[in-house]
Amino acid sequence: MNIIHVIVLAIIEGLTEFLPVSSTGHLVVASALMGIGKDEFVKLFEIVIQLGAILAVVVLYFKRFFRSIDFYVKLVIGVIPAVIFGLLLKKKIDMLLESPLIVAVAFVVGGVILLFVDEWFNKPTIDDEKQISHLTALKIGFFQCLAMVPGVSRSGASIVGGMTQKLSRKAAAEFSFFLAVPTMFGATIKDLYDFYKHNTISAAEMHQDIVTLLIGSAIAFVVALLAIKSFITFLEQKGFKLFGFYRILAGIVIIILYYSTNVLHTV
Template identity: 40%
Template sequence: MDMILLLKALLLGVVEGLTEFLPISSTGHLIIVGSLLDYTDEHSKVFKIVIQFAAILAVCWFYRQRLVQVVSGLGHAGAERQFVGNILIAFAPALVLGVLFHHTIKTYLFNPFTVAAALIGGGLLILYIERQPRQPRFNTITDIGWREALKVGLAQTLAMVPGVSRAGATIMGGVVFGLSRSAATELSFFLAIPTMLAATVYDLYHARNLLTVADLPVFIVGFIAAFIAASLTVKILLRYVATHSFTVFAWYRIGFGVFVLVTAYTGLVNWN
């Protein structure tokens, strides 16, 4: 097995795990790092699906006790059923719009200028939101009603535009609609499970002809790296949001957006 290829898989797995749940666009980072590592062939597309699945499982593992509690309580009316209902309501807009516009978005919006504009615009929006005084009305996910869940779900659909960041859209959307930072972040994590799982299954189905046994070692290395990195990111982010704003991520997005434009203009990164 090519050790260089395994090292690339390791680095990309770490990048996926570190960026998937931060409001900084994991897609943009994977494009840049993949291009710099010269790992942009057809098999790399399947690899990115695999490491995204690893990130999903990391969230499931982190919240395993909560998920077991939710599943065991579904048979009884109460907070657990309301919790699942809120997640499903928030997931619905992305499911519907994803099915309708997935191909169009991949065809027309996947370019460096769209990504850069989304990164910079999203960064400016985060700065604006963070400067607005607001008092949270909901401190836990079970406190919110279906209207708030739907609003956050609609905010998540903005992440269909490359560079917006699913985590950024859901977290900041939650904050705008009255959730505390911690509750908005947790909602983003739980909402990621059905959203990313659906996207993974959909993409993997369409890329099934590219699956080969020879790629298995590369996939395993990337999967493990993404799982570990994502597990650490979730834990650290929850601690961070308890006492900090998202301003640092906003400035990072703006700087990263400028970097995208520079790499596209100079040809340093293959954005195709």
Template identity: 40%
Template sequence: MELILLFKALVLGVVEGLTEFLPVSSTGHLILAGELLDFNDAKGKVFEIVIQSGAILAVCWEYRAKLWGVTTGLGRRDRTSWRFVTNLLIAFLPAAVLGLLFASAIKAHLFYPVPVALALIVGGLLILWAERREHQIRVHDVDDMTWRDALKIGFAQSLALIPGTSRSGATIIGGLFFGLSRRVATEFSFFLAIPTLFAATLYDLLKHRDLLAAADLPMFAVGFVASFISAFIAVRGLLRFISRHDFTVFAWYRIVFGGIVLLTAYTGLIGWTAA
């Protein structure tokens, strides 16, 4: 396998891992990076799906004690464990249903650099708005969330079907609007990523299984490992960051980055693919 292809896999794996759990849109960054690396064909899209599993595994590893406690609690019919799992299922359903209904249309019309840039900017403005309003915190622990909290966050996550919006950004900022503390909103976003990304990965792999080949295993392995390591670093780093800061820096990053993409598209400096 060509070294250049392995290099592209490494870069995209790092991009996926670093951006999956930050409120900056991993899908948007992968679309843009894929364009720049000329790795945005059908096989490139399947590759992006596969490396998500590395990011999922990183969250599972980081929260292995919590997940094991919930798993054993289900066997003991522990009420807190059952409520936690029920909340995840409730939060997962809106995006799952809407994704099945509209995913094809969204991919056909919005999976391009300029729509991604616009979504990045709009999302950044919403984060600024969320951070400048007065927070009224009701929920200080993930286990204290109600099914209504979970449902609201589930609908917020549905916004991330639009590339550039950010799944983690939608759920975290939605959580702030709905009365969750920053840490609870962030941790629930991490936990919700597990069923959401796992289901999306499995669905897309089955749908595009004809594009998978044994010869691509080294490329997938490099991307998977890079995604796992960088996602693990990003998750721990974000938890430390929010203990002292808000999400304003991510808002400005989105606005500036989106603005640069629009500027390069308008001036023709970069020949971004148009819908």
């Protein structure tokens, strides 16, 4: 990757991390379009910059992280499914991350669901994180695991999961944001450990890697700061339908490109 690749991918991550459109899916497709090979460092980069974007949640909702111990209990419970399935399916997930076609199919399927989700779950009874039970947090955590398939969208899966449990769109979105913090922190630490454990690199290469990761994370963080509040406002007013149409259109375009050119074939 060169610096242009780093900047472009980080901006895409910051813009899409909290939208129900799959940041990972967009990164996979963008990497293929820019001809970035899927080596181990690129996979690491795409995970680490997600944590950079998600740290924007800690800044914007700083006071919410000091509400109560029970807040953290819910986050721990909610992240348990991702930890279990992530450890069990790590190799399979890494293989899926190389396939734009899988992203495209997930885009279309997820888009169809988003067209109707506002009508399916239109009678919420929970408007605040404090009303979420431990069991509900666990159920939302299982929904979040669907995003291990690139293109599904972590935020989309967990928000819809929250809405199935009677959370309002805003409450579901915010809990999805909170749940992302321990999820992506754990994924980042594990991927960093695995990468540097299994790859022998020089001090100079490690320095360059760290600089690249920091630049990407910083850009994703700043862009995410600008995106989060806009998304919450839009979601409250308009719902999910526009995101559904976008996903379906994007998925169809990716499928056409995949079968009509070699641009999006696994590199």
